[in-house]
Amino acid sequence: xxxxxxxxxxxxxxxxxxxxxxxxxxxRGGVGRGPSHAMLHSPEFATRATHxxxxxxxxxxxxxxxxxxxxxxTARHLTSQHEWWVHAPLALKHGIEQSTIDAIRTRxxxxxxxxxxxxxxxxxxxxxxxxxxxxxxxxxxVQLFGVKGVVDLIGVLGYYSMAAMFISAFELRPAERQLD
Numbered sequence: 001x002x003x004x005x006x007x008x009x010x011x012x013x014x015x016x017x018x019x020x021x022x023x024x025x026x027x028r029g030g031v032g033r034g035p036s037h038a039m040l041h042s043p044e045f046a047t048r049a050t051h052x053x054x055x056x057x058x059x060x061x062x063x064x065x066x067x068x069x070x071x072x073x074t075a076r077h078l079t080s081q082h083e084w085w086v087h088a089p090l091a092l093k094h095g096i097e098q099s100t101i102d103a104i105r106t107r108x109x110x111x112x113x114x115x116x117x118x119x120x121x122x123x124x125x126x127x128x129x130x131x132x133x134x135x136x137x138x139x140x141x142v143q144l145f146g147v148k149g150v151v152d153l154i155g156v157l158g159y160y161s162m163a164a165m166f167i168s169a170f171e172l173r174p175a176e177r178q179l180d
Contacts, residue, residue, distance in 0.1 A: 003170045007040055015043040019050055034082050035166035049162075056159040060152035061145060064094040066120045070156045072096070073124035076104050080164035082172060119144050124157055 009017055019040060039046035060067060068091035075083035088101050100117070103110035112118045123141050126133045133141075141150045166172070 002037070002172055004038060004041065004172075007037065012040070013043070015047070016040050019043060019046045034086070034172065035163040037172055038166045038170045052155075052159060053163075056152075056156050060156060061149040062120070062152055062156065064090075065096060066116060066153075067156055068094050069096050069100075069117055069120050070124050070153060071160050072101065072104050073121060073128070074157055074160040074164065076107065077124075077128040078161060078164040078168075080160075080167055082167045083160055083164055116144055120153065123150075123153060127154075127157055 007016070007020075009020060012020060036046065036050070039049050057067065062070070068087055071083060071087045072091050074080070075087060084105070088105070091101055092098060096117070097110075100110040100112060110121065112121060119137075119141050122137045123133055126137050138150070141153065145153065
């Protein structure tokens with residue numbers, strides 16, 4: 001049960017409706033129970049977060065396969081039901097192996113064969129586990145993705161951590177499927 005009232009388009013003010021239309025939620029049939037549901041209650045925040053989210057998900061230097069991998073590590077680390085169940089199918093669609101998805105879901109280390117996936121996974125795991133990244137892991141990420149790519153990777157981790165916090169604090173978790 002969400003801690004927020006439902007927002008129907010007819011109940012939104014002009015700024016909320018504009019954000020709702022730009023967010024893609026309208027084309028998916030409603031606000032839903034993701035972080036945008038909570039963000040719409042602060043239209044200025046939602047405006048800025050929507051722009052950041054669009055960049056992080058669609059335009060960052062990593063591309064969709066590595067972005068989805070980073071999101072899955074985030075979703076699993078934070079046990080973010082919504083982000084997991086939205087992004088696991090997208091990760092598969094963009095080339096992440098089902099065995100990798102299953103390993104991350106069950107908190108096992110995946111058997112990665114692609115160097116770029118190994119680098120993203122190691123970076124994300126160290127960031128969440130240690131709240132820092134070792135010099136070898138950082139240097140490897142810079143070697144593979146450049147400084148811009150590492151900045152974008154940190155941006156993906158940060159944005160989806162923020163999204164998970166919105167989902168958790170406002171109890172926007174889907175009831176039908178649960179991560180262990």
